[in-house]
Amino acid sequence: MDDVLQEASLVMWRKIDQLQADDEFIPWARMVLRFEVLKYRRSCSRDRLLLDDDLVALIAIEAKDETSDYVQEQRTAIRACLGRFSPEHQKLLLAPYTREEAVKEMAEAAGKTANSLYKRLGRLRTKLHDCVRMQLGTTS
Template identity: 40%
Template structure:
């Protein structure tokens, strides 16, 4: 009877709402533990399936984010264990330290950082925005842009570094004084 009551409180729609509400925070948490966004996609997909299967463990939606982070962290550990065979990866100790740091960031802070990043990206010229996003849009994108601009990929990476510094400063200023945006 208690089990039926629990399921009546949290159903499929609740799971989808909570997953979508916390997806950015869970992905950001996974990214703090994984080498790239492709790995995040793989881990998040696997973790989402497990969250769905074990969703009946939650009595209310209030604990969804910490509960989801535990599942994501476990899948990040699994990812690194599988990759150890093919080369250098983070040690379990480093992953635990990174996970602890990332868990301390509240969901609201992830949302605030995401909003600040979007605002700061909008403040860049279109060509700079395209350049700073290029490493995330696929392998070889920097090389294509370098060839189109008749410059070296190395010089573009240096420019990306400077643009990232600008974005970091912009985000920091918006996080300190969010009303000034």
């Protein structure tokens, strides 16, 4: 099964330009993985130990529902935790996701080195991660 995941990852890298919006990544990745699993199942169709196609579809539907709820919980926790940071820290946390050079530009504007800002960003990400874990009640 690791081979299927690896192949799905490669397919996603090759087809990443098909992704139209960042928030569509999970459904898109799920679809790519589903097709890779189906392709793998076809290649192993002679094996009597495979699950029935209807059962696989049912498992996929249930997993999607659980994943969707969890993703929504994560988003809510992230928003709540981001709200606890100062506007300056929020801007720094979100900068790498806006433009590739955003952190460097922020460093220049503040008269600091990019390295120092990346170190601060790392510490802020750790605090954000810990806050989200607390919000979700997880320990991993």
